[in-house]
Amino acid sequence: MSADHSVKPVKIHPLLVVLAVLAVFVLAITGYYQELGHEFNFWGAAYSALGLFFFHHVSAKVDNVLVLIAAYLAAAVFIVSIFSLIFSKIYKAYLVVKIRLTxxxxxxxxxxxxxxxxxxxxxxxxxxxxxxxxxxxxxxxxxxxxxxxxxxxxxxxxxxxxxxxxxxxxxxxxxxxxxxxxxxxxxxxxxxxxxxxxxxxxxxxxxxxxxxxxxxxxxxxxxxxxxxxxxxxxxNVYQLAARKIYDQFPPHAYVTDNEKEEEQAIAIVGFNQVAENFLLENIILSHSPAMTNLTIYLLDKNADTAVSHFAYKYPFYNEYIDLVPVKLLNTSFYANFAWSKKEIEKISKVKIAYMFGDSDAALLTASTNLRQFFYAQTLSISQIPVVICLPEDAEIINLLDADHDYKGGIKSVFSQQLNIHQVKLISDTCTSDTIIEESALTDKLSRIINYYYALKYEFAGELKQKYNLNNAADVIAALEHDIVSMPETLDSINEKVIEDYVLKYLTAKTSANYSELKARFSIQKRWNVLSHRKKDSNRYAARQIAFKVSSLKRMGCWPLNRQNIQLFFPKLAPMEHKRWSAEKIVFNFKYGPLPDNKDERFILKDILKIHDQIIPFDKLDDLNQEKDLNFFLLLPLLNSIKNN
Structure with a gap:
């Protein structure tokens, strides 16, 4: 609900104040002249008029109408002036009280x-x-x-x-x-x-x-x-724009596993901070069950320099994506037949192209030039989607849309007729949808992911130690099974439903009351104690839910249930572990063994960022391989919550 602010600060034009003061003096002096006759003295009358501003003339007897009017006008000027001086404080106090109450x-x-x-x-x-x-x-x-x-x-x-x-x-x-x-x-x-x-x-x-x-x-x-x-x-806006583009136009929506390897490709045209962040999004999130790297053609006039710059900052990138530099000879794509025939064929077969730059006008023109190039190769004006990230350096796009209705603006024409889509750097990213609603949904899913892993791997030890629950492992195994199976028995699932079920179950199994258990085993409690980086790790997992669900459908793992997921487990778990490893390496984790000492493990893992699981999936022990499977077993629950 928007706040109602009908009360506005009083603003008095200075000219009105001057005119009112002059009117007081004119009326008072004229009145005194009529009242005093031959005893009138101008300076004495002026001084008496000045006294009116301080209520000096307060006799109830009306000796002269003009003097009375002047007295009232002077009082009004005095009161309004004082009120104007203190109004801002009164109004501020009103706002503060209103905020406190409502x-x-x-x-x-x-x-x-x-x-x-x-x-x-x-x-x-x-x-x-x-x-x-x-x-x-x-x-x-x-x-x-x-x-x-x-x-x-x-x-x-x-x-x-x-x-x-x-x-x-x-x-x-x-x-x-x-x-x-x-x-x-x-x-x-x-x-x-x-x-x-x-x-x-x-x-x-x-x-x-x-x-x-x-x-x-x-x-x-x-x-x-x-x-x-x-x-x-x-x-920041560069990360938000890269995330917005990836989530709205994800490569996996256009690239499928059953195509030839050389056709598993996308194109990035231009290189700037948004493009760099978009590459990181692909390193962390673009992993398919086929376990093949996504090929990304980077088209730029300084393509080799751009790739070298990226490799200097992220030297591990080629373990997760195949980044191919292609020198762009000009922005119009004219005479790019200086490219080899093989290069032209490969670029013309990309599934989607993303364009980045520093000028709205230049990007808009370049996008139509790229469409011309694609048309010459495919004879289709809309076969390959093109997404352009507009830096909003000028108002030209708004001008082009200003005199048209929604269906007639340049954005609509490009999108519907040419399959060229626009994402504005600030206007489309710094929105309540992106900053608040989508962030809230991602966090909700992230909290549930974290809660599931905490329940499965932490609760049993705490229940045994704190509440002397000797069969804690069996209790947690039953709870885990019930939670994963919720989509099969409940139409509507949310955080409260999950938490309430867990706490009531544990209340029945221990001597503790509901409130005591909630203080220790609530979803929010388990989320609050995480470091910021661990929260982000859960957020990336939550953002890839849609990709995983669509991958499972394409594999034939449908309907999405425990039996089918366990059947496809050999193909699924390595995919999640590769995503997890990429995320850790992007954020500067390195492989290394961890000691048994709890304090030393904390220093190495949380501060120095050493992790012993950044290894190929087949090198993991059974317990850690199971952790990657667990995420897929949780997918039906997460997908149900996401869709609701």
Whole structure:
């Protein structure tokens, strides 16, 4: 629900104040002249008129009408002037009280930067309660207020937190363009929330521009995770755009396993930060049951340099994708027959092309040039999809769509007629759908994935040690079977249903009460204690659910049930382990044996990022091979929740 702000600050035009003051003096002096006659003195009358502003002339006797009017006008000027001076404080106090009484699970956005403004407006449009913290009182602030948002500005940061009731917010978006400012704000916010325990978990979405800063935050911020009242997730527009493109136009939707190996290819045209992040998405997520690498042709005027740059940062990439540099001779694809015939044939058979660049106009033109090239090879104007990531460097795209309805704009024509799709770097990524709804769904699935593994591999030991449950292993095995089988017996499944079933089951098997068990074995508790990097690991697994389900369908593993999944297990588990290994290596984990000592294992695994399972699937022991199968056994449950 949007906030109602019918009360607006009083703004008095300075000219009106001047005219009112002049009117007081003219009326008073004229009145005194009529009243005093020959005893009239101009300077004495002027001084008496001045006294009217301070209610000096308060006699109830009406000696002169003009003096009476002047007295009332002077009083009005005085009262309104005082009110104007204190109104902002009164209005601020009103807003703070209103927030305290009516705002719960609201969203607080720090800064009306380009990203912050876009996010705030999108949230307001979709009915969220939004408070913006912004010190600049400009037209952007007015725009937020007109849309129903609250804008607060304080010199003291703790007052900002207090007045925005941040301890009861569901999400905080830190959208300042400067990394240092946002990191400093994160530190202050964590300290504030730590001192204001409310039994809630506040999601912090922090915009960080530099990849190195992102990695340090995820790897080492609150590594022991002592504080469970916040959940931090970083983002930047380049990563968001790459993720948006991958999830909306995933390569696996166009590439199938039953085609010839040389046809398992996509093309990337142009290389920038979004393209680099898109390659990482493919390294982590583009793994099929066939276990063959996806071929990616990188077309750029400096293709060899781009691949060398990527290889310098990610030297392991060729274990997971086949990246082939192809020198682009010009942006119009004219006379590219200087390419060999074999190169032309291979590129013309890619299943989808993704285009990246630094100019909207140049990309739009280049996309039609690429379509011309594909047409010359395939005689089809729409056979191969083309996706372009527009950097929004100018308003040209909005101009082309401005005078047309939805069906007549350039975006619609390109999409429907030419199979050329546009994704805008900021407008299509910094949205409530992407930042809030899709993030919330991914986190929901991620929490369930984590909870399942915690139940299967951690609960039994804790139940035996803490509650003396000697048959804990049998209890957990029965629970695990019931949870995996839920889609066969329940039409609607969510986190609450799963957690409630587990806690009631454990209550019946132990002497503990429901509340005591919830404090230790709830879904949220198990999620809160994870490091930020471990949370991200679960998020990647959740994002690949759709790919895995479609792969199983193509393999003939349908309907999706335990029996069929176990039948196809030899093909499925290596795929998940390859995805997991790629994710770990992308985030700078290295292989190494781990000692038995718990403290040493923690240092090596969580700080130095050494892991003993980054090895081929067939080298794993039975227990760790089973972990990869377990994810597929959980797929029917996850798919059911996702579809609901």
């Amino acid at each position: 705002y719960r699970d609201h969203i607080v956005v720090f800064s009306l930067s380009q990203i912050g403004r876009k996010i705030a407006l999108e949230l307001l449009k979709n009915g969220y309660k939004v408070i913006v913290i912004e010190k600049k009182d400009d037209h952007f602030s007015s725009e937020i207020k007109k849309k129903g948002g609250v804008v607060l500005a304080e010199k003291d940061i703790n007052t900002e937190f207090e007045n925005s009731f941040i301890s009861h917010a569901s999400v905080c978006v830190l959208a300042e363009a400067d990394d240092a400012h946002n990191i400093k704000l994160v530190n202050s916010l964590i300290a504030y929330l730590h001192g204001k325990p409310s039994g809630r978990v506040t999601k912090m979405l922090v915009h960080i521009h530099k990849t190195d800063n992102i990695n340090v935050l995820k790897d080492y911020l609150d590594i022991n995770n002592k504080h469970e009242h916040y959940d931090l997730e970083t983002f």
